[in-house]
Amino acid sequence: MKTTIKKLVLSCAATATLLAANASATTLKIGVAAEPYPPFSIKQSSGQWSGFEIDLINSICKEIKAQCQITEMSWDGIIPALNSKKIDVIFNSMSITPEREKVIAFSVPYYYTPAEFVGPKGVKLNTTPAGLKGKIIGVQASTTHADFAKKYYEKTSTIKYYNTQDELNADVAAGRVDVMLEDTVAAIDFLKSKDGANLESKGFAPKDPIFGPGIGAGLRKSDVALKKQFDDAIHNIQTSGTFNAIQKKYFKIDISAK
Amino acid sequence: MHFEWASTYGHVLLQGLLITIELLLLSGFFGFLLALLVGFGRLSKQPVIAWLSLSFTNLIRGTPLLVQIYVLYYGVGSLFVGFPAVRDSFLWPYLREGFWYVVVALTLSVGGYVGEVIKGGLRGVPKGELEAARALGMSRLLMIRRIWLPRAIQILLPSLAGESVGLLKSTALASTVAVMDVLGAANLVRAQTFRTYEPLLVIAITYLVLALLIERVFRRLELRIPVRGAL
Structure with missing residues (x-):
């Protein structure tokens, strides 16, 4: 019992330091729904996320030179979470629709499944x-x-x-x-x-x-610069072949948003 | 409250109403016939018939109606596809429609529940009346037709009204197997317009009006049969 509490305290402290560290660097909180959506986002037994979209967002983050942290949200509340700055990006197979575009901005589409x-x-x-x-x-x-x-x-x-x-x-x-x-x-x-x-x-x-045009990253309407960065990064990984390399790992068909 | 969807989806709800009424009348009619068999079967002196009737009643009353619908629709109904003879037969258009599975399930349900009610009504007819009929030399069938059944139904009219309203509400389960009854139509409106309460409110009132109509019809029937002032 005692060790459990000790562990708990330790992990809380670790999380706190992590959070503090993240706050100082340019860290983007990437919101994904807590329930997995294979093969797009899958939670490993170790607690790590993997999948097509996770690989993709990691390449985008590398492209824009940002620290990215996957943050779990409930799908129902993911748009309010974005607008209340609990997360900075929604990267979770969200279709670009006119209704959603009334409340949030979208990057250019990064995949499209017919x-x-x-x-x-x-x-x-x-x-x-x-x-x-x-x-x-x-x-x-x-x-x-x-x-x-x-x-x-x-x-x-x-x-x-x-x-x-x-x-x-x-x-x-x-x-x-x-x-x-x-x-x-x-x-x-x-x-x-x-x-x-x-x-x-x-x-x-x-x-x-x-x-609709496909799946895009959801962003706050006020983050105009970030949207520009995302648009360029998505464009770059599509033309550089990175996108194709990632999608080949998961799909037999082409799901790029052309 | 917004009702602007009513102009686009009004006909969907009306078609749903029609389906609900069809379900109600078809399963009410066939279910009542089945219930008569079950009711008399329960009173039969033949042990096999009595046992069969009792088992049927227990089976129907002991399992949820939704489970019965699923067993018929997803269980029995999905077996047919494996037989090309069935697929090519004239029956296929009916066998693939959820509607007929719901009619069968509701008919069986009415047979079970109302059968037991009818058994009670048949028992409730005063013995003297039946003895009088027999004393007059009536055959058993004639006695049933002229005395026993009419008297039992007369006694049972209030319970039958209740069972009919219950049946009306059971028809709402049809929407679980993709039948576009009133509730199915409301679900469609909800899914396509993102309006939740308005369509549900409309159909709640629809069910209420139908229930009141059923009560009315039975009230009429009760009044039509003259009853001597005091018992």
Whole structure:
């Protein structure tokens, strides 16, 4: 018991010194949601963070010569945390949307994952609105995929809305939905699983303003200089090949935001 | 409070209302027929029939309705996809729709709960009336049709009104298997407009009005059957 308390006191003291040290240098607090989002951000058993976005932010920090510290936040409160200066950057697969742009600034997009159609193997499907006439399209409600399906397919196809991606996956596997539209990263994982064994990709949805420009780093509107630094750094790692080297570690497809 | 979404999503809610009413009427009708079988089965002198009825009631009343819906929809329903014969049959459009799974689940549920209620009502009919019918030489079926069942239902009308309102509220579980009933429609409005309370408020009032309507209908039925002033 005594040693536990001792350890606790020691670790508190260590944290305090760490915090003090950080305050003096130009340290950027990088906000990520506490729950992991593999392969983008994964928390190791040692407490260290790793993943595609962690590698990416480390290269960006090297590029702008800043000390970066990963700081865990709850996803719900991550924007208020940014605006109240608990963190300095949100780097956690946040889509750039007009609603969010009302409250925070975004860097240029650093990755973009297209939406993918998934349907049963052995069925020929043309994923244009004319090709899916009379078919049932499944989407998760409150996603840009739902908005996309509603805009282009509602007149000719039946759209079924699901509360969670899991329920939608189950219904596609059970053949209750002819085709679903979901994020390609999620689709890749699902198609590899046992439930997705009889399904296959039916191609990507075309790029559309509804999907937005992609994923960007969230910044305070007042930090104009930092936004410029981030924009340049993202541009540099994309042209220098660093981005490609990192994404090859995690993905077979190209997810760069072009 | 903002209701500007009502113009865009009004028809979604109306379609949801239609689905809810269809669920209510279909499962109410078939469930009542099943409940009659269960009710008489519970009173049967055949031990096998009595045991089967009792087991069915116990099974339905002993498990949550949501679990029953999931078992039917995700369990039984997802087996069909493995059989090409089923997939190509004319039944497939029904077998893939969550709607029919909910109708079946609700029908079974009504059969279990109302069956027990009907058993009680059948027992509640004064023995003398049945003896009188028998003394007049009525066959068993005629006695059931003319005396036993009408008298039991008359006694049970208030409980049946309650069960019907309960059924109405159970239909809201349909939205858990992607059926666009009233609650499903409200969830869609919530997901797409980020408005939470307004659509929920609208459907809460919708359910309340429907419940009051059901009570009304049963009140009418109760008044239609003349009852002698004092018992």
